[in-house]
Amino acid sequence: xxxxxxxxxxxxxxxxxxxxxxxxxxxxxxxxxxxxxxxxxxxxxxxxxxxxxxxxxxxxxxxxxxxxxxxxxxxxxxxxxxxxxxxxxxxxxxxxxxxxxxxxxxxxxxxxxxxxxxxxxxxxxxxxxxxxxxxxxxxxxxxxxxxxxxxxxxxxxxxxxxxxxxxxxxxxxxxxxxxxxxxxxxxxxxxxxxxxxxxxxxxxxxxxxxxxxxxxxxxxxxxxxxxxxxxxxxxxxxxxxxxxxxxxxxxxxxxxxxxxxxxxxxxxxxxxxxxxxxxxxxxxxxxxxxxxxxxxxxxxxxxxxxxxxxxxxxxxxxxxxxxxxxxxxxxxxx
Amino acid sequence: xxxxxxxxxxxxxxxxxxxxxxxxxxxxxxxxxxxxxxxxxxxxxxxxxxxxxxxxxxxxxxxxxxxxxxxxxxxxxxxxxxxxxxxxxxxxxxxxxxxxxxxxxxxxxxxxxxxxxxxxxxxxxxxxxxxxxxxxxxxxxxxxxxxxxxxxxxxxxxxxxxxxxxxxxxxxxxxxxxxxxxxxxxxxxxxxxxxxxxxxxxxxxxxxxxxxxxxxxxxxxxxxxxxxxxxxxxxxxxxxxxxxxxxxxxxxxxxxxxxxxxxxxxxxxxxxxxxxxxxxxxxxxxxxxxxxxxxxxxxxxxxxxxxxxxxxxxxxxxxxxxxxxxxxxxxxxx
Numbered sequence: 072x073x074x075x076x077x078x079x080x081x082x083x084x085x086x087x088x089x090x091x092x093x094x095x096x097x098x099x100x101x102x103x104x105x106x107x108x109x110x111x112x113x114x115x116x117x118x119x120x121x122x123x124x125x126x127x128x129x130x131x132x133x134x135x136x137x138x139x140x141x142x143x144x145x146x147x148x149x150x151x152x153x154x155x156x157x158x159x160x161x162x163x164x165x166x167x168x169x170x171x172x173x174x175x176x177x178x179x180x181x182x183x184x185x186x187x188x189x190x191x192x193x194x195x196x197x198x199x200x201x202x203x204x205x206x207x208x209x210x211x212x213x214x215x216x217x218x219x220x221x222x223x224x225x226x227x228x229x230x231x232x233x234x235x236x237x238x239x240x241x242x243x244x245x246x247x248x249x250x251x252x253x254x255x256x257x258x259x260x261x262x263x264x265x266x267x268x269x270x271x272x273x274x275x276x277x278x279x280x281x282x283x284x285x286x287x288x289x290x291x292x293x294x295x296x297x298x299x300x301x302x303x304x305x306x307x308x309x310x311x312x313x314x315x316x317x318x319x320x321x322x323x324x325x326x327x328x329x330x331x332x333x334x335x336x337x338x339x340x341x342x343x344x345x346x347x348x349x350x351x352x353x354x355x356x357x358x359x360x361x362x363x364x365x366x367x368x369x370x371x372x373x374x375x376x377x378x379x380x381x382x383x384x385x386x387x388x389x390x391x392x393x394x395x396x397x398x399x400x401x402x403x404x405x
Numbered sequence: 406x407x408x409x410x411x412x413x414x415x416x417x418x419x420x421x422x423x424x425x426x427x428x429x430x431x432x433x434x435x436x437x438x439x440x441x442x443x444x445x446x447x448x449x450x451x452x453x454x455x456x457x458x459x460x461x462x463x464x465x466x467x468x469x470x471x472x473x474x475x476x477x478x479x480x481x482x483x484x485x486x487x488x489x490x491x492x493x494x495x496x497x498x499x500x501x502x503x504x505x506x507x508x509x510x511x512x513x514x515x516x517x518x519x520x521x522x523x524x525x526x527x528x529x530x531x532x533x534x535x536x537x538x539x540x541x542x543x544x545x546x547x548x549x550x551x552x553x554x555x556x557x558x559x560x561x562x563x564x565x566x567x568x569x570x571x572x573x574x575x576x577x578x579x580x581x582x583x584x585x586x587x588x589x590x591x592x593x594x595x596x597x598x599x600x601x602x603x604x605x606x607x608x609x610x611x612x613x614x615x616x617x618x619x620x621x622x623x624x625x626x627x628x629x630x631x632x633x634x635x636x637x638x639x640x641x642x643x644x645x646x647x648x649x650x651x652x653x654x655x656x657x658x659x660x661x662x663x664x665x666x667x668x669x670x671x672x673x674x675x676x677x678x679x680x681x682x683x684x685x686x687x688x689x690x691x692x693x694x695x696x697x698x699x700x701x702x703x704x705x706x707x708x709x710x711x712x713x714x715x716x717x718x719x720x721x722x723x724x725x726x727x728x729x730x731x732x733x734x735x736x737x738x739x
Contacts, residue, residue: 128671129671130671130672294667299662313666313667313669313670314670315670316667316670319667325664326664326665326667327662327664328633328661328662328663328664328665328666329662329663329666330659330660330661330662331660331662332647332662332663332666332676333628333647333650333653333660333678334678335647335676335677335678336647336648336649336650336678336679336680337462337463337464337678337680338464338678339677339678339679339680339683340677340678341675341676341677341678342666342669342675342676342677343669343673343674343675343676344667344668344669344670344671344672344673344674344675345670345673346670346671346673349673
């Protein structure tokens, strides 16, 4: 049986090109005792993957040259050899990498119930992006009923959940996204109070209009000019959650720092970074609550699914161009 | 009786020039019932004063054009007219402004005891700079015994107290200051564990050498490249206290934001701004504890005193050139 894999061929500077990865084919090895073979159905494409490609000190080691590209996955066990927990037919989510088949002892994988939600949801709203949104806005953002919450990358996998959780908790929510279609989606389908189209409109003007009394919590996925615009409108004791900075991930040496950071001083505000993996012991609790919101229709999940492991690079690029609607997923099961 | 006053003549862009203020002479008015006349002895010169001159939204209103320049003062009551609390001979600290005499109903003034500490100490270590250090490093920095603390502007009014308090609390303390003389003062007289001379040595290299395992708490008075160097060496769950940014105060439109702010994300760290006035209700408690440290010799206070209200501009400029040793004070009593 042949396994197609996307192998990291070199460390990119700037935006990864098609030659950043090499598509290879290898034979799936025989299982050893205690291993399972997972046929991967869906690969999660996330902005954080860009950071894992840099050879610099970070919260996890970088992907090595010649290694399968790291990625979250969901797939089905098609063989199991005396595994203590998993059996054929189990659907597992974990760090399967950008490949069609994964042989593993199961460490870091957990079973998911496809009768409650379809497979892609388990790498989206009920996976890492959803957990990031949940702990970021509740534990770091510490939102309270009636507060004004602004989120950037608002139509994306994390941002769309952040905004919906803030609405569930009784906040006024303003999303920043690229293009009228995404903005319409935020206000008409997800119930955001307002949306600002950063590609066509002024973000400072939009924030002034929609947050006339300022911002209590700003959840940032993008960095750059948009972070600066939000900082300029903080209220007293505001919290800024630094979850990502997609506008800066392809800048190696000239990351734009937030010029308006002294707004933190003037407003006695806090800017705090977060990494979802710190909350691993509480994922179960979060998934149960998010699952209830999904079933009650209070939380909507949208995946944008592309097909074919050979299209990995082209699909990955959509994270940075914004040409996607919701959580970006690559279907690799043929 | 004639009162010399420094009046704000115009709003400066960049570094204030000699024509930013006008030295005027007016007659001291007759006291009304409930007023006191204070002969000011010492004026506090602080970096925050630069911010008060800009016509922009901040934590207090800007000084108006034509108004006496705002400043902290300490002086003696030389007349009192039926004042409910203060009498002739009382020494009062408060917001007396850059002038020789202040007529006031006493609101915002508090009496100080010159048998415990000399007058200038009450606008330094026992005044606003000392309070800023105390609440900044303890309440915002939340230092714990054994942690690694780095402070910039370390030989200044705030920084020198921050470092000494951190030493009292059992931290390892590294100061960043300009020039070998200030660095020697930090390590030999104030007991800092190490000092980095940013004017002659590389701050990143110095931090690498003196904080090989990273920084737990960084107390920032300066912003710019030094803030970036500190961010690059944060430890997990580090706290960055944003107290000031003297390197940026004269930049109107091109404040340098911290390019390394994503270190907050990688290290789950927090950057928080503070304004000392928020702690006004606890000044008394802090002053008692700081007073005990002063008397026990655990805390050293150094003021750099210049003379003459007509030298206000030239003395004020020393805040930005760093040509001062400790807390900058202007003596205005002739």
